[in-house]
Amino acid sequence: MEFRYNPAEIEAKWQKTWTESGLDKTPTNSDKPKFYALSMFPYPSGSLHMGHVRNYTITDVIARLKRMQGYRVLHPMGWDAFGLPAENAAIDRGVPPAKWTYQNIAQMRQQFQRLGLSIDWERELATCSPDYYKWTQWIFLQFLKAGLAYQKEAAVNWDPIDQTVLANEQVDSEGNSWRSGAKVERKLLRQWFLKITDYAEELLNDLDKLPGWPDRVKLMQANWIGKSTGAYLEFPIVGINEKIGVYTTRPDTIYGVTYVVLAPEHPLTKRVTTPEQQAAVDAFVQEVTNQSELERTAEDKPKRGIPTGGKAINPFTGEEIPIWIADYVLYEYGTGAVMGVPAHDVRDFKFAKEQNLPIKVVIVPENGEQETSQAYTEPGIMINSGEFDGMASGEGKSAIVEYAEKQNFGKARVQYRLRDWLISRQRYWGAPIPVIHCPNCGTVPVPDEDLPVQLPEDVEFSGRGGSPLAQMEAFVNVPCPSCGTPAKRETDTMDTFIDSSWYFLRYPDAKNEQQVFDPAKTNDWMSVDQYVGGIEHAILHLLYSRFFTKVLRDRGLLNFDEPFQRLLTQGMVQGLTYKNPVTGKYIPSAQVDPANPKDPETGETLQIFYEKMSKSKYNGIDPEEVLAKYGADTARMFILFKAPPEKDLEWEDADVEGQFRFLNRVWRLVVSVDNWDAINRVTTTGELSKAEKELRRAIHTAIKEVTEDLQGDYQFNTAISELMKLSNALADASCKDSPIYVEGIQTLVMLLAPFAPHITEELWHLLGNSDSIHTQAWLKFDPTALVADEITLVIQIMGKTRGAIQVPAQADKAALEKYARESEIAQRYIEGKEIKKVIVVPGKLVNFVIG
Numbered sequence: 001m002e003f004r005y006n007p008a009e010i011e012a013k014w015q016k017t018w019t020e021s022g023l024d025k026t027p028t029n030s031d032k033p034k035f036y037a038l039s040m041f042p043y044p045s046g047s048l049h050m051g052h053v054r055n056y057t058i059t060d061v062i063a064r065l066k067r068m069q070g071y072r073v074l075h076p077m078g079w080d081a082f083g084l085p086a087e088n089a090a091i092d093r094g095v096p097p098a099k100w101t102y103q104n105i106a107q108m109r110q111q112f113q114r115l116g117l118s119i120d121w122e123r124e125l126a127t128c129s130p131d132y133y134k135w136t137q138w139i140f141l142q143f144l145k146a147g148l149a150y151q152k153e154a155a156v157n158w159d160p161i162d163q164t165v166l167a168n169e170q171v172d173s174e175g176n177s178w179r180s181g182a183k184v185e186r187k188l189l190r191q192w193f194l195k196i197t198d199y200a201e202e203l204l205n206d207l208d209k210l211p212g213w214p215d216r217v218k219l220m221q222a223n224w225i226g227k228s229t230g231a232y233l234e235f236p237i238v239g240i241n242e243k244i245g246v247y248t249t250r251p252d253t254i255y256g257v258t259y260v261v262l263a264p265e266h267p268l269t270k271r272v273t274t275p276e277q278q279a280a281v282d283a284f285v286q287e288v289t290n291q292s293e294l295e296r297t298a299e300d301k302p303k304r305g306i307p308t309g310g311k312a313i314n315p316f317t318g319e320e321i322p323i324w325i326a327d328y329v330l331y332e333y334g335t336g337a338v339m340g341v342p343a344h345d346v347r348d349f350k351f352a353k354e355q356n357l358p359i360k361v362v363i364v365p366e367n368g369e370q371e372t373s374q375a376y377t378e379p380g381i382m383i384n385s386g387e388f389d390g391m392a393s394g395e396g397k398s399a400i401v402e403y404a405e406k407q408n409f410g411k412a413r414v415q416y417r418l419r420d421w422l423i424s425r426q427r428y429w430g431a432p433i434p435v436i437h438c439p440n441c442g443t444v445p446v447p448d449e450d451l452p453v454q455l456p457e458d459v460e461f462s463g464r465g466g467s468p469l470a471q472m473e474a475f476v477n478v479p480c481p482s483c484g485t486p487a488k489r490e491t492d493t494m495d496t497f498i499d500s501s502w503y504f505l506r507y508p509d510a511k512n513e514q515q516v517f518d519p520a521k522t523n524d525w526m527s528v529d530q531y532v533g534g535i536e537h538a539i540l541h542l543l544y545s546r547f548f549t550k551v552l553r554d555r556g557l558l559n560f561d562e563p564f565q566r567l568l569t570q571g572m573v574q575g576l577t578y579k580n581p582v583t584g585k586y587i588p589s590a591q592v593d594p595a596n597p598k599d600p601e602t603g604e605t606l607q608i609f610y611e612k613m614s615k616s617k618y619n620g621i622d623p624e625e626v627l628a629k630y631g632a633d634t635a636r637m638f639i640l641f642k643a644p645p646e647k648d649l650e651w652e653d654a655d656v657e658g659q660f661r662f663l664n665r666v667w668r669l670v671v672s673v674d675n676w677d678a679i680n681r682v683t684t685t686g687e688l689s690k691a692e693k694e695l696r697r698a699i700h701t702a703i704k705e706v707t708e709d710l711q712g713d714y715q716f717n718t719a720i721s722e723l724m725k726l727s728n729a730l731a732d733a734s735c736k737d738s739p740i741y742v743e744g745i746q747t748l749v750m751l752l753a754p755f756a757p758h759i760t761e762e763l764w765h766l767l768g769n770s771d772s773i774h775t776q777a778w779l780k781f782d783p784t785a786l787v788a789d790e791i792t793l794v795i796q797i798m799g800k801t802r803g804a805i806q807v808p809a810q811a812d813k814a815a816l817e818k819y820a821r822e823s824e825i826a827q828r829y830i831e832g833k834e835i836k837k838v839i840v841v842p843g844k845l846v847n848f849v850i851g
Helices: 007-021 050-068 084-093 097-114 130-145 196-209 215-225 251-256 268-272 275-289 293-297 346-355 393-407 496-500 503-509 519-525 540-554 623-630 632-641 653-671 676-681 690-709 716-732 739-752 757-766 813-822 824-830
Strands: 034-039 072-074 149-159 164-166 185-194 227-236 243-248 259-262 305-313 320-326 337-340 410-416 435-438 442-445 477-479 486-489 530-534 567-570 573-579 607-612 790-797 800-808 835-841 845-850
Touching (some): 007 757, 034 519, 050 072, 130 503, 130 540, 185 275, 215 540, 243 337, 259 305, 275 305, 632 653, 790 824, 824 845
Parallel strands (some): 530 567, 790 845
Antiparallel strands (some): 149 164, 477 486, 573 607, 790 800
16 A cells, blocks of 8 residues: 555544544543653643643653553643733733633644644643632632731832832843833832741752752752851840841851941831931932842942941940941841941952941961952951950851850841742732731631632723722622621732642642542642653742642641652753844844845844744744644654753754654555555564564664663653664565564554654554554563674774674684684685784674784
């Protein structure tokens, strides 16, 4: 039989068949071991990009492989559907956020299905659906009951034009709002927080329970949590009965403190400022208020400060030291105050030099040389430190803390860089925070039976004036659930990271209307065995998900500590990019002659490089175009073959074409023979021929190598290389009428199945099978097939290779020497000469040293 490989026809046919037969449904009752394969769910932007194709194809191959290896597999999909883009669409297009979001979901679902992803769509969820965010609200109330959710005044980024709070990420490096362009102000507002700091130590320690995570992700989380061991020390303020508390990791430098610095917004700032400095301090505080946190802490910005006129006392020396305020000290960090030790801190040294403050050396290197031109930050010997002189600085830390505790100056303290998670958003398109503020009862949780607190739909979007919810009287004004008094509903919504911090717990029981999930089902499927997603989520999403898991465990809902056993952070997909180095503009490739890359407008020579695909750089490839031209199987094969999954991938059309040619070769191998039944009926009697043995070795080598490549690190690219080798061995085989050849063809198709599911399903049925290839058991290799009957023995004369012969694989040293001596090659070079020495390397070569 002979007909062409038509991916469009084949792929549509099998996708329909798989859907109708429920091939990808999750088994509910099974004695098989479980495997939970999950990609980070996407934001429904409306169209797939190549990064999506890579992420979801990787997870799909793993899911398909595990099914064939005998696991019951959970491979679900959902939508991270709340967030600002939908509100912006409502403002820009006049479309309700829900309508825009669900249209995008429908479009992307259809695109995912075209990729042949083996997803159980019956478990699909969307975080913006009331039947999902009902349980997001319920979980928030669990945090509230546990004392892990609270409100407090917090300094936030405030956009004075749009009248709304901005996240740090929404403020540019110049301190302007990303949307309105207004200069952002710092403003104190009551905000909701989750106490992630209560779990800081466990979140840090339990990173050791994650050997399946990349080391760099664990290091990023450890640094974000930022545990440090040091001391809390107090400096009495001259003239008032107050003390300034500071945290330091260098208590050994306490004798070198020459000033203290308060955050401008610190409550003590007003109390320590002298009348003479009042006007200058007020002006400085007002100026700093208008700076974003990023501006204030940027390394490359000069550190600005002003003296308050107040004085504090160094409790160890009794000296009076000036109290300053400076922009680089933030009230939200630590105690909101720092001690200035310019001789031993780089930032303090620079600040002291600029402000002409004293610099007092108290630590010197062991060789005793004092450094005065820069801060000395290494360990050393303590000097100018009273009774602690001569101590090694490491010992001095402990001794200083011990002394401070005895004298009531301070105490040892462990501190974390991690801050509590601010989850309030003055936005509409998010899960409403389910509390009611009563003038009599205070903050009252919405009763469980009244959940969800639904988002009203008749909302007008101007993009200004804070959350639209706050303008809706019917939503805001409600009776208190406890006492019935007229009360106000909370109008803040939750950060969208809340939605994604628990979605993986819902999939095992996605349609449960009675509870957040049945703990028996979720505990059965969790933890996620393989999680796949971008490195950009290394800290926030993954840390928050770990936090939620531990809290829900402590609430008695879960019986495990960590949500994701193994994590694969896939690399980016990069496109060929053209940029004018003079103007900085990116040029679409359609406007560039690759042979002579010039700017079509200016004629300037363009830079050519690979960069992450994006619309703004005109270097993206539309997956729809690739699917239309080559089909999903080719797109999948290219994505998997081009680079190991954790590395960046450079898109090249020639390589896509190469994978299309390979699939065509596989197609022709199968369809070019039309007497499968006759070959299958042949029984091999006696020994296999040499050709059959070689082909069988190639078959079982492929099974072994592909299986090993798909364990552990999922080296899909080398697995596909092995499939190409097997394809070549089959094409070159001289025993095409042998059952071994049939075994080879079937093996090639089966090993290819997780990678290219459509073409292999079609070929599997052409081979006479009636059930799905994706329900077949994964192949196991026969070790005896890998044992070679013969090996190639290299013949060397005086260390120079002169040829090679085939010899029995089991031949010992003496036999190898005999075969070599008798070979035509050796006879030709040795004839008439004396053999002085013979070097035999078993399994490899024989070298004759002649005189």
